[in-house]
Amino acid sequence: MPNWAPQLLLLLAFLSYKTTLHVAAKQWPVLGRSTRFYDFKVQTRRITKLCETKNVVTINGMFPGPVVYAQEGDRVIVKVTNETPHNATIHWHGVRQKLSCWFDGPAYITQCPIQTGHSFVYNFTLVNQKGTLLWHAHFSWLRATVYGAIIIYPKNGVHYPFKPPRAEHIIILGEYWLKDAIELEKATLAGGGPTFPADAYTINGRPGPNYNCSANDVYKIHVVAGKTYLLRIINAALNTEHFFTIANHKLTIVEADAEYTKPFSVDRLMIAPGQTMNVLVKADQPIGKYSMAMGPYMSARNVSFRKTPAIGFFQYKGTTPNGFAFSAQLPSFNGNFSVMRVMDGLRSLNTNKVPLEIDRNLFFTIGLNVEKCHSSNPKKSCRGPHGGVLAASINNISFISPNISLLQNYYYNAIIGHFTEDFPAAPSKPYDFVNGAPNNSPNDTQSVRGTRTMVLEYGTRVQLILQDTGTVTTENHPIHLHGYSFHVVGYGTGNYNPNKAKLNLVDPPYMNTIGVPVGGWAVIRFVADNPGVWFMHCHLEIHMSWGLSMAFIVKNGKGASETLPPPPADLPRC
Numbered sequence: 239m240p241n242w243a244p245q246l247l248l249l250l251a252f253l254s255y256k257t258t259l260h261v262a263a264k265q266w267p268v269l270g271r272s273t274r275f276y277d278f279k280v281q282t283r284r285i286t287k288l289c290e291t292k293n294v295v296t297i298n299g300m301f302p303g304p305v306v307y308a309q310e311g312d313r314v315i316v317k318v319t320n321e322t323p324h325n326a327t328i329h330w331h332g333v334r335q336k337l338s339c340w341f342d343g344p345a346y347i348t349q350c351p352i353q354t355g356h357s358f359v360y361n362f363t364l365v366n367q368k369g370t371l372l373w374h375a376h377f378s379w380l381r382a383t384v385y386g387a388i389i390i391y392p393k394n395g396v397h398y399p400f401k402p403p404r405a406e407h408i409i410i411l412g413e414y415w416l417k418d419a420i421e422l423e424k425a426t427l428a429g430g431g432p433t434f435p436a437d438a439y440t441i442n443g444r445p446g447p448n449y450n451c452s453a454n455d456v457y458k459i460h461v462v463a464g465k466t467y468l469l470r471i472i473n474a475a476l477n478t479e480h481f482f483t484i485a486n487h488k489l490t491i492v493e494a495d496a497e498y499t500k501p502f503s504v505d506r507l508m509i510a511p512g513q514t515m516n517v518l519v520k521a522d523q524p525i526g527k528y529s530m531a532m533g534p535y536m537s538a539r540n541v542s543f544r545k546t547p548a549i550g551f552f553q554y555k556g557t558t559p560n561g562f563a564f565s566a567q568l569p570s571f572n573g574n575f576s577v578m579r580v581m582d583g584l585r586s587l588n589t590n591k592v593p594l595e596i597d598r599n600l601f602f603t604i605g606l607n608v609e610k611c612h613s614s615n616p617k618k619s620c621r622g623p624h625g626g627v628l629a630a631s632i633n634n635i636s637f638i639s640p641n642i643s644l645l646q647n648y649y650y651n652a653i654i655g656h657f658t659e660d661f662p663a664a665p666s667k668p669y670d671f672v673n674g675a676p677n678n679s680p681n682d683t684q685s686v687r688g689t690r691t692m693v694l695e696y697g698t699r700v701q702l703i704l705q706d707t708g709t710v711t712t713e714n715h716p717i718h719l720h721g722y723s724f725h726v727v728g729y730g731t732g733n734y735n736p737n738k739a740k741l742n743l744v745d746p747p748y749m750n751t752i753g754v755p756v757g758g759w760a761v762i763r764f765v766a767d768n769p770g771v772w773f774m775h776c777h778l779e780i781h782m783s784w785g786l787s788m789a790f791i792v793k794n795g796k797g798a799s800e801t802l803p804p805p806p807a808d809l810p811r812c
């Protein structure tokens with residue numbers, strides 16, 4: 239039997255976006271069937287949640303934002319117009335942007351922000367990619383409310399590698415603040431200490447019955463007994479990794495970060511911000527109403543966070559809507575069993591082309607720092623440990639955002655003063671990364687500040703070891719690389735030891751965001767065959783603000799197929 243579901247959904251999606259999103263097709267030339275046009279207006283909208291009404295930044299007034307539907311191989315064109323008083327950009331998270339780095343989206347890395355009243359047309363193709371990804375704002379902390387799903391169906395005539403599900407549902411996990419997202423970043427950085435926990439966790443923007451004024455602000459999936467459903471789970475939360483579970487039901491993971499995996503079943507999963515997972519759920523329990531729960535995975539010491547889980551319902555046809563719901567059990571906030579269970583189970587469905595030989599072996603430490611207080615008002619501005627200011631770094635370098643676009647400057651050879659090309663391939667001094675402070679001095683927790691990049695020749699086969707440090711606290715950091723997926727060939731706890739590390743070079747998962755184990759390490763491999771400036775950072779927004787990021791500059795290769803084309807004419811200026 240042919241698999242019509244994706245085509246049908248695509249058609250429905252096409253019809254609905256045409257009617258709801260005011261696609262300004264007339265402005266553009268006649269389209270091929272394989273070009274998808276979207277019109278994104280960055281707009282503020284008043285919404286009421288948790289008993290309070292406030293303005294939030296949205297796309298087209300929608301929260302979560304509109305879904306971008308496409309098929310593998312399609313071109314996607316999104317005109318983004320900024321109608322808010324804030325700066326904005328959109329990042330297409332996980333889209334590999336082959337030869338289209340200009341459209342990647344991180345502010346001050348590949349473009350200047352789209353300023354109030356201006357627009358920019360993002361234009362990229364989805365080559366060799368299918369599955370679930372997400373888009374989100376990439377300026378300040380705007381992505382707290384500016385996010386949505388990207389769904390890439392297989393090409394016509396190509397089926398999923400599993401039985402077609404009865405229906406598909408998108409599940410976006412989020413965090414919601416009553417405070418304005420940009421103010422939240424400013425207030426956190428001004429205080430020097432930890433950030434404020436979210437006021438609610440949300441499933442598709444809805445906190446569910448555990449929260450005040452939210453008894454009806456609940457996401458529900460209606461199911462028919464005996465049928466199987468595909469859930470496209472996306473973590474778009476700002477500052478926390480999350481567990482997700484459905485009472486009494488198994489989740490069979492079939493895809494991670496838009497790459498098929500060998501199917502395996504878990505009771506609950508951990509998903510980091512930036513990660514996406516497709517799971518199959520069979521409605522194989524007695525007819526009833528089952529809770530879906532989302533709650534935080536917090537592996538750092540001394541953190542404050544909200545413990546109240548967000549709840550949605552997985553509701554069988556034939557259930558009384560207001561009846562009893564089976565409750566879902568989440569792991570404890572630092573429960574690492576479910577984290578390891580998922581990591582251990584992830585295997586690519588197909589044996590991938592893992593680079594077996596490597597040209598550059600990089601070792602990056604990732605972790606937090608405490609800078610000395612230089613404020614005349616330490617009580618107000620130095621609320622970090624021991625009266626210092628919290629920071630974060632890679633190889634002890636805290637990334638300082640430039641005030642120009644790195645890519646634009648690199649492309650026009652105008653480097654001077656804005657950034658350097660000396661990001662180190664390894665830490666300057668070895669020490670017991672996980673358990674010991676450098677020099678055995680507990681006060682040696684400072685980092686160096688700078689806008690440093692690392693240059694890679696086109697085609698370099700890179701192995702990168704990511705090592706968590708315990709300088710302030712060990713913690714699971716979700717590290718995201720723009721412009722590439724990478725093979726996660728190994729991971730473990732403690733300090734990386736090349737003699738003991740077991741690597742999977744056969745069927746490792748192929749991801750764009752990896753949660754490096756708390757107090758541990760992960761080894762990733764990729765071939766640097768996409769020229770441009772590619773941001774790599776922790777996807778916990780607060781860690782990125784503190785400096786846990788860097789950028790790779792990948793040089794052009796030979797000929798047009800290995801060279802980044804010139805920038806589009808409407809690229810925003812700083």
Ligand SMILES: *[C@@H]1O[C@H](CO)[C@@H](O)[C@H](O)[C@H]1NC(C)=O
Pocket residue numbers: 266315359361
């Ligand atoms: C998108 O990019 C393609 C390839 O560079 C180009 O031919 C096309 O005109 C662009 N479309 C828009 C709307 O910018």
Ligand SMILES: *[C@@H]1O[C@H](CO)[C@@H](O)[C@H](O)[C@H]1NC(C)=O
Pocket residue numbers: 437448449450546
């Ligand atoms: C509900 O409101 C009360 C009173 O303001 C507050 O103490 C409590 O923490 C709120 N509950 C949640 C889950 O936010």
Ligand SMILES: *[C@@H]1O[C@H](CO)[C@@H](O)[C@H](O)[C@H]1NC(C)=O
Pocket residue numbers: 574575578731755756
């Ligand atoms: C998980 O937590 C337990 C108890 O806290 C600890 O003994 C174990 O080493 C942890 N495992 C990993 C992989 O972090």
Ligand SMILES: *[C@@H]1O[C@H](CO)[C@@H](O)[C@H](O)[C@H]1NC(C)=O
Pocket residue numbers: 539540623710711
């Ligand atoms: C964590 O909390 C304990 C007890 O309050 C304190 O002694 C320690 O310094 C704190 N550590 C950090 C990294 O803040």
Ligand SMILES: *[C@@H]1O[C@H](CO)[C@@H](O)[C@H](O)[C@H]1NC(C)=O
Pocket residue numbers: 640641642655656
């Ligand atoms: C922009 O960055 C450059 C180089 O870091 C610096 O000299 C300049 O003062 C900055 N300009 C502004 C307006 O912040």
Ligand SMILES: *[C@@H]1O[C@H](CO)[C@@H](O)[C@H](O)[C@H]1NC(C)=O
Pocket residue numbers: 634665666667676682683684685686
């Ligand atoms: C990081 O840099 C600071 C400032 O130069 C230095 O004091 C500290 O020892 C360095 N730490 C490590 C781990 O290299």
Ligand SMILES: *[C@@H]1O[C@H](CO)[C@@H](O)[C@H](O)[C@H]1NC(C)=O
Pocket residue numbers: 323324325350351353641811812
């Ligand atoms: C917006 O971006 C421009 C260009 O980088 C900058 O000059 C301006 O200060 C920014 N405005 C805000 C409110 O961040």
Ligand SMILES: CC(=O)N[C@H]1CO[C@H](CO)[C@@H](O)[C@@H]1O
Pocket residue numbers: 624680681
């Ligand atoms: C000068 C300074 O920062 N001293 C701190 C060194 O670390 C101890 C705790 O490990 C603090 O108590 C000191 O204030």
Ligand SMILES: [Cu+2]
Pocket residue numbers: 714715716776777778781786
């Ligand atoms: Cu982090």
